[in-house]
Amino acid sequence: MTAVKRSVSFSHMVNADPQPTRPLLQMRSIVKQFPGARALDGVDLDILPGEVHCLLGQNGAGKSTLIKVLAGAHQPNEGQILIDGEVVTIPHPVAALKLGVATMYQELDVVDGLTVAENIYLGHELSTAGFSSRRTAARNTRELMKRLGHPEISPHREVGELSAAGKQIVSMARALSHDARVIVMDEPSAVLDSEEVENLFRVVRQLTGSGVAIVYISHRLEEIRAIGDRITVLKDGRTVAQNLAVSQTPTAELIKLMTGRAVDNVFPGREPVAEEADVLLAVESLGLEGKFADVSFEVRAGEVLGFAGLVGSGRSEILETVYGARRATQGTVAVGGKKLRGGSVAAAVDAGIGLCPEERKSQGLLLDEPVYRNITLSTFARFAKAGFLDERAERAAAKEQAVSLDLRPAGVERNARTLSGGNQQKALLARWLVHGCRVLLLDEPTRGVDVGARAEIYALIRDLAASGAAVLVVSSEIDEVLGLSDRVLVISEGRVVHEGPADSIDEHGVLDLVMEGSAA
Amino acid sequence: MSEQEVARAAVVDGPGHAPSSEVHDGRRSRRNLFSGSVGRNIGLVVALVALCIVGYATAGENFANVNNLLTILRLAAVLGVLSIGMTFVITGGGIDLSVGSVMGLATVWASTLATQTMAADTHWIVMVGVALAVGTACGLINGVLVAYGKVVAFMATLAMMVGARGLAEMISNRQTQRVTEVDAFLEFFRADLLGVPVLVWMFAVVAVAGWFLLNRTTFGRRTVAVGGNPEAARLAGIKVKRHTMYLYGLVGLTTGIAAVMMLARTTAGSSTNGLFYELDVIAAVVVGGTLLVGGRGTIVGTVLGVLIFTTLTNVFTQNNMSTSAQAVAKGVIIVVAVLLQQRFASRARSA
Numbered sequence: 001m002t003a004v005k006r007s008v009s010f011s012h013m014v015n016a017d018p019q020p021t022r023p024l025l026q027m028r029s030i031v032k033q034f035p036g037a038r039a040l041d042g043v044d045l046d047i048l049p050g051e052v053h054c055l056l057g058q059n060g061a062g063k064s065t066l067i068k069v070l071a072g073a074h075q076p077n078e079g080q081i082l083i084d085g086e087v088v089t090i091p092h093p094v095a096a097l098k099l100g101v102a103t104m105y106q107e108l109d110v111v112d113g114l115t116v117a118e119n120i121y122l123g124h125e126l127s128t129a130g131f132s133s134r135r136t137a138a139r140n141t142r143e144l145m146k147r148l149g150h151p152e153i154s155p156h157r158e159v160g161e162l163s164a165a166g167k168q169i170v171s172m173a174r175a176l177s178h179d180a181r182v183i184v185m186d187e188p189s190a191v192l193d194s195e196e197v198e199n200l201f202r203v204v205r206q207l208t209g210s211g212v213a214i215v216y217i218s219h220r221l222e223e224i225r226a227i228g229d230r231i232t233v234l235k236d237g238r239t240v241a242q243n244l245a246v247s248q249t250p251t252a253e254l255i256k257l258m259t260g261r262a263v264d265n266v267f268p269g270r271e272p273v274a275e276e277a278d279v280l281l282a283v284e285s286l287g288l289e290g291k292f293a294d295v296s297f298e299v300r301a302g303e304v305l306g307f308a309g310l311v312g313s314g315r316s317e318i319l320e321t322v323y324g325a326r327r328a329t330q331g332t333v334a335v336g337g338k339k340l341r342g343g344s345v346a347a348a349v350d351a352g353i354g355l356c357p358e359e360r361k362s363q364g365l366l367l368d369e370p371v372y373r374n375i376t377l378s379t380f381a382r383f384a385k386a387g388f389l390d391e392r393a394e395r396a397a398a399k400e401q402a403v404s405l406d407l408r409p410a411g412v413e414r415n416a417r418t419l420s421g422g423n424q425q426k427a428l429l430a431r432w433l434v435h436g437c438r439v440l441l442l443d444e445p446t447r448g449v450d451v452g453a454r455a456e457i458y459a460l461i462r463d464l465a466a467s468g469a470a471v472l473v474v475s476s477e478i479d480e481v482l483g484l485s486d487r488v489l490v491i492s493e494g495r496v497v498h499e500g501p502a503d504s505i506d507e508h509g510v511l512d513l514v515m516e517g518s519a520a
Numbered sequence: 521m522s523e524q525e526v527a528r529a530a531v532v533d534g535p536g537h538a539p540s541s542e543v544h545d546g547r548r549s550r551r552n553l554f555s556g557s558v559g560r561n562i563g564l565v566v567a568l569v570a571l572c573i574v575g576y577a578t579a580g581e582n583f584a585n586v587n588n589l590l591t592i593l594r595l596a597a598v599l600g601v602l603s604i605g606m607t608f609v610i611t612g613g614g615i616d617l618s619v620g621s622v623m624g625l626a627t628v629w630a631s632t633l634a635t636q637t638m639a640a641d642t643h644w645i646v647m648v649g650v651a652l653a654v655g656t657a658c659g660l661i662n663g664v665l666v667a668y669g670k671v672v673a674f675m676a677t678l679a680m681m682v683g684a685r686g687l688a689e690m691i692s693n694r695q696t697q698r699v700t701e702v703d704a705f706l707e708f709f710r711a712d713l714l715g716v717p718v719l720v721w722m723f724a725v726v727a728v729a730g731w732f733l734l735n736r737t738t739f740g741r742r743t744v745a746v747g748g749n750p751e752a753a754r755l756a757g758i759k760v761k762r763h764t765m766y767l768y769g770l771v772g773l774t775t776g777i778a779a780v781m782m783l784a785r786t787t788a789g790s791s792t793n794g795l796f797y798e799l800d801v802i803a804a805v806v807v808g809g810t811l812l813v814g815g816r817g818t819i820v821g822t823v824l825g826v827l828i829f830t831t832l833t834n835v836f837t838q839n840n841m842s843t844s845a846q847a848v849a850k851g852v853i854i855v856v857a858v859l860l861q862q863r864f865a866s867r868a869r870s871a
Contacts, residue, residue, distance in 0.1 A: 325755060349757030357755055364755065366748040368815065377745060377756040381738045388736055431756065 024049045024213050025182050030079035032065055039065040041237035047182055052214045054224045056258055057234035063217055067184045071103040072096040102175030103184040110167050112160030117141040119159050120174045144173040148203050165196040184215040189223055201227050221251055233257040267483035268462040273303045280470035281439045283322060286331035291317040292494030299470040306485030307474040308510050314494035315474045316358055319441045323355045324348040349378055354432030358443040360424045365416045372398035372412035375430045401430035422453025441472045458484055478507045560809045564824035571831045579838035596830040597723035598781050602801045603822045604730040605774030610810050611817025612767040613747035614673040618680035619775050620797030625688040626654040626779035631697040631789025644705035652776035659772015663765035688791035697789040709784030719781050731819040747814025804829050807857040
């Protein structure tokens with residue numbers, strides 16, 4: 001996954017400083033009132049020179065509004081902005097740039113048809129007596145690119161030819177061309193793959209090394225661990241915590257601050273499954289030679305059944321066998337009372353079973369194909385007329401699900417590769433929603449998904465169940481299985497060692513059962 | 521507000537608003553169009569035009585006349601039909617080394633029929649049918665071996681390449697079997713339609729049909745999915761094995777069509793027909809921009825790739841240069857094309 005594991009923290013840059021550095025930029029009690037909504041309700045922010053300051057918060061916490069205030073795109077109703085200790089006003093975007101505050105929006109604001117140099121000096125073209133001085137612009141651009149560690153990007157390249165990472169560099173160079181001292185980056189990693197994220201971090205470190213402060217917004221806590229110095233957390237338009245040192249703040253506490261709940265409460269509430277609900281999936285003494293044996297269970301409409309067990313206990317194999325991806329050596333699978341032909345994924349899919357596999361990238365997605373084609377991978381034939389594709393209908397159906405699952409970014413034309421883990425998972429769920437599946441098999445649904453998106457995926461799973469689907473969840477995280485499911489099966493050594501309501505057993509209980517099972 | 525400010529404000533404001541995702545999509549697909557497949561094809565067109573300029577500069581009127589143009593197209597036709605089929609197999613993540621041999625076998629089988637047993641009293645369409653059947657059958661055998669027998673495509677089709685050539689030699693006793701007595705067959709396939717040889721028309725029809733099949737049908741979508749990520753395709757409910765078999769059947773069918781065209785062009789069935797064609801075909805497909813690892817294929821690119829190689833041969837011939845020099849030039853083109861393709865691929869990945 002894109003998680004960049006690195007324990008290096010840059011907090012020493014802050015802590016090693018004997019005297020407290022004077023803040024470069026301060027925001028005090030900022031309030032922004034929109035018609036009908038108070039987007040910001042007293043936000044404080046302190047940015048030191050040369051630091052990476054992370055802004056955390058759930059969607060709707062006010063991060064976007066805050067950076068627009070900083071960029072001069074919105075005017076605050078109350079509060080003060082101070083730069084170098086002096087109160088300033090930022091009436092429009094150009095003023096922000098003049099004050100040395102540059103913003104890189106999530107959707108990169110570069111013009112594809114122009115060259116690198118033209119983009120960088122867009123809006124403040126260098127000129128003498130009305131003639132643009134292209135040579136100076138090119139020379140300055142070359143210097144900026146060198147400073148950003150990308151001397152290979154020529155000033156004369158057309159920006160449309162660059163990768164997303166390259167465009168981001170151009171965007172940063174533009175910020176530097178304004179002599180920016182604070183650069184706000186709104187989810188800069190969202191459009192990048194993991195190698196490019198590494199590269200981004202390298203550039204960020206170079207910038208902070210030269211005294212530029214970065215305000216870094218990301219949902220990926222792993223990234224914040226890797227690059228951030230201090231954290232400010234927003235919730236409901238207010239600063240709830242300020243200047244936390246990244247290295248000394250446990251993730252659990254951050255989540256608690258962001259959500260206002262303790263971590264173990266991120267699971268949505270369960271609704272009792274009706275006794276008379278239809279049994280959608282019935283598995284009877286299913287077995288696969290050498291993997292598992294005698295597995296029987298039923299799942300009703302509206303129910304989430306969890307599988308808990310250690311890696312190698314056979315949980316994933318059971319799921320795959322139910323799906324027909326492995327051919328069972330004994331037993332039967334029935335959907336809605338009808339027995340399935342064994343060993344045929346196509347038969348399972350036709351019967352309304354969908355699988356979101358453990359390895360999304362290698363087992364789930366066509367990474368270099370557009371998102372909508374990934375979403376309709378199981379259904380494109382249904383939209384087709386006499387074998388001819390109807391891409392318009394496909395797009396519309398994919399778009400509809402993308403919107404209903406809040407896929408971000410919502411565009412379905414981009415390649416699946418560019419989506420974050422959580423959104424790739426949503427795309428896979430969307431695939432089965434377009435299909436109209438009644439039975440969903442989810443193998444490690446939150447692997448590689450960041451904490452914020454996890455809660456969303458959990459809520460989606462509960463919503464699916466509430467809408468009448470039968471859901472099977474396999475996860476290595478026992479608390480996830482217990483928190484999400486109505487009922488759990490504990491698997492050990494390929495056998496079901498316990499079956500019961502999820503709230504009647506805890507993590508220790510599961511582990512005891514698992515150990516007992518393997519000792520036997 | 522000055523113009524500059526307006527532009528700046530638009531730049532800063534634009535992406536922040538909610539509807540921007542659609543704007544972004546539009547911009548994105550446009551850009552893909554230029555830097556993506558069309559852009560690559562423009563590169564191929566430029567290469568082809570450059571070759572023609574070289575041809576005209578070195579051979580003058582001998583190169584640039586209608587007859588020579590038709591000669592190039594006639595030569596391109598057989599290679600082209602094979603390449604269209606090959607584009608599907610490669611896009612689907614496979615490879616078929618046996619097309620040249622199977623084409624030879626099909627010409628031998630069909631011409632045996634014409635020259636021996638029922639020469640006098642059989643309609644020539646039987647010959648065509650036999651060629652198509654032999655090609656398709658060999659393709660399906662490849663397909664079954666690869667898809668269900670789990671034999672690596674390279675080896676399964678290598679075996680077919682060797683075996684089919686041998687069988688062709690056995691049937692023909694290594695003789696060239698002329699079909700000159702089958703007048704109606706030759707008359708039909710060697711005729712011109714609107715001033716263009718029937719063979720060239722056949723190539724055009726196969727290419728257009730191939731384009732639709734790959735880009736506009738469920739069969740094409742499955743091909744891309746199976747080649748791009750077979751496991752994901754399987755878990756999405758696509759019958760990967762069956763589709764793989766169909767793909768080899770399809771290349772077999774195009775090989776049969778190519779065999780009919782070969783028979784018409786050379787007026788003879790021979791076990792040496794199509795020797796080393798598989799190499800030219802694979803080269804043309806890959807130079808055209810189809811990814812050798814599967815998951816992305818282009819019919820337009822394949823057609824351009826075929827035309828580039830055929831024109832190159834023609835230019836060399838016009839200048840009385842040796843086939844050895846030709847081979848060197850072809851080698852260089854293949855390497856350059858693959859290098860460029862890798863750069864495109866990595867860029868597409870990061871875009």
